[in-house]
Amino acid sequence: MGSIAGKQITFAYGYDDAPTLNGVDISVKPGQLVAILGRNGCGKSTLVRHFNALLALQEGELSVAGIDVRDEAELWRLRRTVGMVFQNPDNQFVSSLVGEDVAFGLENYQVPRSEIPGKVSAALEMVGLAGFEERSPHLLSGGQKQRAALAGVLALEPEILVLDEATAMLDPVGRREILAAAMDLRMRGTTVIMITHIVEEAIPADLVFLMNEGKMIAAGTPEEVLTVPELLEQAGLAPPLPVRLYHDLRTAGIALEHCPLTAEALAEELCRLK
């Protein structure tokens, strides 16, 4: 199943380069929605590129869905187990029709031809693009493009889905679409790893990892990680607005009972005070 267990992962891009990852530990249980947070260049993308052996493990240990990523005999199975969607939707299309594009991965894995159309339409339906087979990818909106790219990955029924800043180039509507699709997948039991520097996107996660300069500086529930401004600032991020307000009110002598993560919870807390 879709677990991840990594110990002391260390990686450098060049011989003389400072390590991009420096002794990173990560542990994810099957079916969890996980957010990996950190600023640009903190190593979060480098880390997840080890999960399906896009980058070869240099030091440390990493087992993904029970597969040792160093085991070359298992590479194809690993790649199929871990699906990835990247930042730029325009860089991920290989075909001029959405349906053909979604089928591309299935064809590569030699899924019988007769099964492909059914799997393609099921995958498109899962991301809310039912009936889009004959559409041209470049005429879709940004959010639709990303969902089409996501369908191509989902068609392979991965146990683990990695979204590598998949929302970064989208407008707010597109961003919501992708996040909704991620939540939906988690409900179906897929392990979902979201990489982001938008702290609000980490709020619905089961587990949050915070990275800075190649190190894992915190791991825990959103309540444990996102309510501590010092931690987030150390990682070059800003706390969610309700957390910021909670701490600023505290400084001003007003103590709320709990530190809220969402605006709704903030409103509740403030009302209790009134």
Added chain:
Amino acid sequence: MSFEIKSLSYVYQRGTPLETPALENVSFSIGDGEFVGIMGHTGCGKSTLLHLMAGLLPAPAGTVLIDGEDINRKGYDRSVLRRKLGVLFQFPESQLFESTVEKDVAFGLKHSGLSTKDIEQRVQWAIETVGLDYSRVKGQSPLGLSGGEKRRAAIAGVLAVQPRHLILDEPTVGLDPMGREALLELLVKLNRDGMTILMVSHDADSLGEAARRLLVLHQGHLAADGPIGQVFADMDAMADWGLGVSQSREAAGLLARKGLEVPQDITSYRQLLPAVLTALKGGGSP
């Protein structure tokens, strides 16, 4: 007036079966030194408007005046426009191409008639203005910079020409919080020093912090134009146009619904915190 847009319309592929109106009868003006945001759902005509305002598309119907001059008038010297109007497109870092940051930033000054010495000073000023360390980056390849630094280097290239007006298309997309913060500070500073800034963005938080006035485009029409607090105040209308408001504005709305007396024209955290403190201290008592 920096910009006067009068009855501007634009139709793509006019006279063909694929005819698509992009802008219909849009009029507004922007004074010197204003900081104006433009929001609109994907496909609302924002990009077309930017291209028309920057003189990159000719205006077949309506006029675009910049500093009082019709930029589509026959005989208008476009090189003047290029010097006084800086335009920063989406992902400007993809346009960095020279072998060093210094050369890239200097590119726009090549035919400016400035002496080598003056160009060097101007480049140093631009690089320092965007908050990069001149001595560190000048000889470096722009491709070796981090994402946020690349964007700043691209902005430096535009600033080096010392434009009076700056148009930016989604300048905060893809930047991490620190990069975003630094960019906004820079824009606010440039604006304070007199530059007119027009920023197209979906990033309601950034606009809420930096812009004073907001234009909303919806299906090719100017749907709203006013102080940003006033435009954000009508969250239902914003939602109808497919747009979000800033998190601070959203929070103010939720708090008001729970009975806290928080003004509804809040757009930034800077305004939210004191408003909440006042509401709590007032506590409903007379």
